[in-house]
């Protein structure tokens with residue numbers, strides 16, 4: 001047996017390694033487990049490390065600690081669920097395991113997926129493997145960091161307002177959020193139920209396609225699950241040109257406030273798409289600027305509803321002798337969770353409901369309509385994923401507004417329920433004094449049920465950029 005380094009390999013390459021007899025599933029599993037153990041003190045990517053196991057017969061995929069698995073502690077990175085061992089299995093993990101993948105540890109996140117930096121985890125912040133003094137993005141912080149650092153070839157995440165796309169961009173990996181209703185929400189601890197979308201972090205677009213075909217599709221346990229089949233046409237992986245593809249570029253996503261380096265990377269990538277034969281079409285999504293306000297009303301409203309069950313009596317931990325639900329919630333839910341629960345209760349209360357929640361729901365329809373009209377003219381839409389590269393841990397301090405504004409490019413597609421893919425396209429300097437070069441990803445959005453087109457375009461672009469993406473994370 002010749003020792004092999006697997007950290008660079010995609011799922012498909014690892015599969016080939018096993019099929020050709022160059023290594024066993026067990027050796028691959030043990031390799032990634034050793035790496036995960038070695039680097040977890042530095043990166044804090046896992047809340048629960050993968051366990052030592054024998055007779056492994058599949059490839060490892062890490063699981064965000066928000067997916068319930070029978071008998072596996074699932075915390076949502078909250079003290080409230082510190083000892084929660086689910087009696088049931090999420091549909092996504094169940095299908096993934098049935099397809100032969102091995103669940104590999106539970107990854108760190110912002111508590112109950114509320115946040116975009118990983119700093120809101122009750123068990124400590126995940127670090128960015130490109131620079132461990134920086135955030136990896138969030139809320140799926142551990143999944144993104146683990147894939148970027150080569151601790152695992154792929155990971156599950158969830159995306160409610162950007163939680164797969166933004167950390168994928170900041171960690172230089174592929175992130176794929178299928179449209180709302182494609183992956184079942186059953187058994188995934190709920191944040192905002194009209195927005196939550198399970199998805200993937202991978203090394204390649206094709207790996208995301210593989211996991212998508214393994215887990216997505218109708219599930220009777222989720223009332224909002226879509227009926228349409230998810231099978232991908234295998235021909236999309238053979239294509240190398242974008243001839244005939246219409247790519248929309250929304251002017252509102254290129255306004256001031258985005259770092260120059262991020263914008264240059266996206267513009268350069270759009271030119272590359274033109275070289276590959278795409279027709280670039282200027283479009284407008286006029287209600288983009290309302291996205292943040294709408295999201296930060298609807299999301300907390302649904303959060304307030306979903307968090308109400310955690311009181312230490314019916315669900316969750318309690319403080320000592322804790323029959324006082326207010327005391328339990330104050331002690332065991334983090335600041336951001338409490339903030340959203342309060343804001344959400346307010347916007348749903350009599351008198352405020354019409355003024356906030358109802359209005360936000362109406363504007364949400366306008367945002368949906370913007371996309372609907374745009375997709376009459378184009379096949380996909382491309383935009384920056386986030387206005388900046390990864391910032392320093394602690395930089396945004398206790399300013400929730402500063403954090404919310406970072407979600408400006410991801411929340412509109414969430415409100416419209418669209419599929420979104422992020423692939424790495426280059427590097428840009430951070431806006432702080434360090435001017436640190438950090439990864440940048442482009443966001444590729446498709447219409448409802450447009451997953452296949454998004455993956456096809458992403459795959460073609462990925463092939464054409466491969467040779468230019470030569471940098472590696474500090475921890476790799």
Ligand code: GLN
Nearest residue numbers: 113115116160161162163
């Ligand atoms: N950063 C966004 C928020 O804080 C998105 C979170 C998510 O998608 N789970 O709500």
